[in-house]
Amino acid sequence: MNDTKIKASAAPENLQEALVLRPEWEIKPKGLEAEHSFTVQFSELTQLLTLTVNGKLYKRVKIKEDTDGKVKFYDALGQVQSKFDLWGLYAKN
DSSP, rough: OOOHHHHHHHHHHHHHHHHOEEEGGGGOOOOOOOOOOOOEEEEETTTEEEEEEEEEEHHHHHHHHHHHHHEEEHHEEEEEEEEHHHHHHHOOO
């Protein structure tokens, strides 16, 4: 019975040595600024319309004619420009 009392009394000494901060408690510096990008490309040589997001291929569409590919490319560009115009209306400058 005396052995258990000795073990219990030694516990506070061990707790002081075992104090460890959890990773979520650490103050983390603000991360580097992240950049996100997307690219729409039309290749007349391969007849492919390609959408790349953050450097990775997202979607590839086979086009039958050059004219159809150019129309779809400029349609995508027009959609992006209209979004920027719409967002500009809500921006507080």
